[in-house]
Amino acid sequence: xxxxxxxxxxxxxxxxxxxxxxxxxxxxxxxxxxWYRQFPKQSLMLMATSNEGSKATYEQGVEKDxxxxxxxxxxxxxxxxxxxxxEDSSFYICSARKAGGAGELFFGEGSRLTVL
Amino acid sequence: xxxxxxxxxxMFIQEGEDVSMNCTSSSIFNTWLWYxxxxxxxxxxxxxLYKAGELTSNGRLTAQFGITRKDSFLNIxxxxxxxxxxxxxAGRSGSRLTFGEGTQLTVNP
Numbered sequence: 001x002x003x004x005x006x007x008x009x010x011x012x013x014x015x016x017x018x019x020x021x022x023x024x025x026x027x028x029x030x031x032x033x034x035w036y037r038q039f040p041k042q043s044l045m046l047m048a049t050s051n052e053g054s055k056a057t058y059e060q061g062v063e064k065d066x067x068x069x070x071x072x073x074x075x076x077x078x079x080x081x082x083x084x085x086x087e088d089s090s091f092y093i094c095s096a097r098k099a100g101g102a103g104e105l106f107f108g109e110g111s112r113l114t115v116l
Numbered sequence: 117x118x119x120x121x122x123x124x125x126x127m128f129i130q131e132g133e134d135v136s137m138n139c140t141s142s143s144i145f146n147t148w149l150w151y152x153x154x155x156x157x158x159x160x161x162x163x164x165l166y167k168a169g170e171l172t173s174n175g176r177l178t179a180q181f182g183i184t185r186k187d188s189f190l191n192i193x194x195x196x197x198x199x200x201x202x203x204x205x206a207g208r209s210g211s212r213l214t215f216g217e218g219t220q221l222t223v224n225p
Contacts, residue, residue, distance in 0.1 A: 043204065043215045093158045105213060107158035
């Protein structure tokens with residue numbers, strides 16, 4: 001159990017377009033999901049915390065109007081990169097905390113975004 | 117903000133050797149977690165530690181939650197080629213998870 005799936009796993013888009021990435025907990029309910037960004041050979045940087053049914057909490061320096069997060073259900077959170085630019089190219093990873101669990105985070109496979 | 121110092125940054129070892137890596141912090145954490153990340157994949161949880169002093173094993177992996185709650189180590193015994201990857205420690209305080217910078221492990225057959 002505890003599988004988190006992201007879709008798409010990779011996406012290439014033109015500059016100025018918007019891209020949506022989905023994060024689903026397949027076999028458990030997740031009241032809280034987290035979105036991370038990872039640059040090559042670097043650690044994961046937390047972008048925002050997403051709570052089901054409420055607004056996301058963004059980390060300092062992360063533009064909430066650029067990275068729209070929606071956590072519409074206990075099994076789905078989405079990250080939309082709006083008006084993407086080449087500097088938004090990165091590996092985006094979500095994680096989900098099991099409701100009622102011991103607090104472990106389970107990560108998705110990641111989504112590679114390349115903005116041309 | 118909270119910072120984790122993970123060392124070493126990289127290791128090159130021969131198959132069969134044991135490996136040790138550690139994380140230290142100036143802050144106290146309630147939980148320490150160790151993850152492994154393969155290229156192009158998300159991190160996979162290896163071991164979770166919940167109490168100061170706790171020593172936990174998962175196969176060839178052993179990790180400990182430091183008594184001061186500010187450090188943790190991960191040992192891998194008898195390494196094999198598939199142990200290659202990046203290992204991250206993570207400390208949890210409240211709902212926030214802070215990651216170390218990672219240790220890149222290369223195992224030569």
